[in-house]
Amino acid sequence: MAEIAVSSTVQERIALLSLAWGISEGEAVERLLNEFQKSGQRRLAPNADKRIPVHAVYEGSRTEGLFDPGSEVLEITSGALAGKRFRSPSGAAAAVVGTANPRVRPNRNGWAFWVCTDTGSILQMIRRER
Structure with a gap:
């Protein structure tokens, strides 16, 4: 080896x-x-420019989404927020956190919150490529 x-x-x-x-x-x-x-x-x-399947796990609950690298729009496709579109991964992350736990400050870095489902890497890796 x-x-x-x-x-x-x-x-x-x-x-x-x-x-x-x-x-x-x-x-x-x-x-x-x-x-x-x-x-x-x-x-x-x-x-x-195809949308990329992403997910996040917060407080034991997995939320699925689709990220458009061209527009940086993230659409949530599962859970209570399914069908909602956000102008940024951070906006989508804040919505997930705020929905799951309204008692905490929901602000999150969406680029680190969301994971590319196909690769297991954080969304930040997509951002670096551009």
């Missing part, structure tokens, strides 16, 4: 991802590399 040397900071980040995704550290690195490779292919794809 081949080994690579990484800084302690990178090792901690890989460990955190593997814990969050419930996979080994090696599988986490492989997932990241696969996503990086796919992102390059998506940039070259003729239909790169």
Whole structure:
């Protein structure tokens, strides 16, 4: 088996991802590399503006949605907010949090709140590609 040397900071980040995704550290690195490779292919794809399936889990409840990278509109497709469209991922995240728990401040960074369902990466990764 081949080994690579990484800084302690990178090792901690890989460990955190593997814990969050419930996979080994090696599988986490492989997932990241696969996503990086796919992102390059998506940039070259003729239909790169298709909506992307996303989801978020808040207080044990999963909410599904579709994100349009061209307009940055996020439409929620499941749960109490199904059918609602938001001008930003953060607006959609705040609505999910506010609906689930009206006692807390609902402001959230939607780019980190929503996860791309197909890849398991946070929506922020899509934003970086553009």
